[in-house]
Amino acid sequence: MAWLPPPARPPRRRRQPGRPGQHRPGRRPRVPPRTWLRKQAGHPLDPTDKTTHGELISWLDRQRCLDGQGLLDAARVSELDALGTIWSKHAGAWERGYAYAAAFHHQHGHLAIPATKKSDGYAVGAWMRRQRKAAGLTAGQAAKLDVPDEL
Template sequence: MAEAGAGEQPPAADQWQHMHAVAAVFHLQHGHLDPTDRTRHAELISWLDRQRYLIGQGLLDAARVSELDALCMVWSEHANAWEHGYAYARAWVARHGHPAIPAAAKLDGYAAGDGLRARMLGAQCWRALPAVHWAQVRLKSA
């Protein structure tokens, strides 16, 4: 295997294995593969975005897809964000009995009010929330 000299990029396979190892360490440390801190994990975030692009174009090898799946790769950031927001909305309803989350409300550090507002504006998928009279669904201002 050829090594990269000073100032040269390593071969693509070596680069992929290196970043996969970085992803594996992140997964071990955090229990997921969804880094959000661009100051600490910019290279990993960029690499994961590239893998999402490649799979979307049908260009990511099945073996690599399998390796990333083993690390719980988040293939759709939008679906993942929706799932997180939905889980927080359900927790709010369980705790307060309604989905009228104040805009500034936070649950476990997550901006639940802002998240619900964005999701309600973007989709009408909230009918699965339990026992809610939909005429009462509103967002309180902060």
Template sequence: MPPGDWVPGGFPLGTWLRNQRTNCQAGMLAPERVRELRKLGVVWSHQDHAFEEGLVAARNWAAEHGHFLPPAAAVWDGYPVGTWAKNLRTAARLADARGTVGGRAPPTARSWTGCRRSGGTRWMRSIRAGRRSGMPDGSAACASCRTA
């Protein structure tokens, strides 16, 4: 439903919320108003909120399975964690091909897409093996990644 259609009791709530978000991003919303809206649980960025929801599901899925390489159809607690991961990997791969994410180099693209030299699935398995061997970041698992 578009924000302009949120009109409970005749008040254009969706439009008002959009204006509050815009004013906050522009630095034009008083700090006390920002605090009041935060107390209400206002979502300031839908993209950030969606990412955080996916991240929670991903962490829980990984804790249960011991890795984060879900099949595309994987669902955790009703959240399509496999689709979320696939979309992030695709976005990182495309950004890596362009060499930028939002105008800057993608610092985490390899962590999402896997090492180009060894392949994504094999790379993920080597990271898990490195973690099992006592390397918390798995850095010893794929020496070719450390030189890139």
């Protein structure tokens, strides 16, 4: 049997010129509507539940990545800022933990949170334990946590 060349592949589609994340003429930008964003999460752009908000979390991670690389349009950045985007995932997580700790302090009058304490499913006791051991807290974070404890 004679050797046969492989069948020819269809030509590849060429990408439209432009950088990733940049609006191209004739295409609708891939920005979820503001009302949808606000309905989907408690904070407009800081969702945490991947089962409910998986698509939104992926989209927001992509925007953060593009912004970190300097590839996100200034118009998109200003629109996301207007929505209240938290650009650092770590800062958002810290603020969320602090909000639970502040609620505990408001209710009990101290920050001596038991390590096993959970509030609305959030392990606020474990978070506080990590903060006590953390060496990399910023001055602002340390000041927020520097409340006289009743131990």
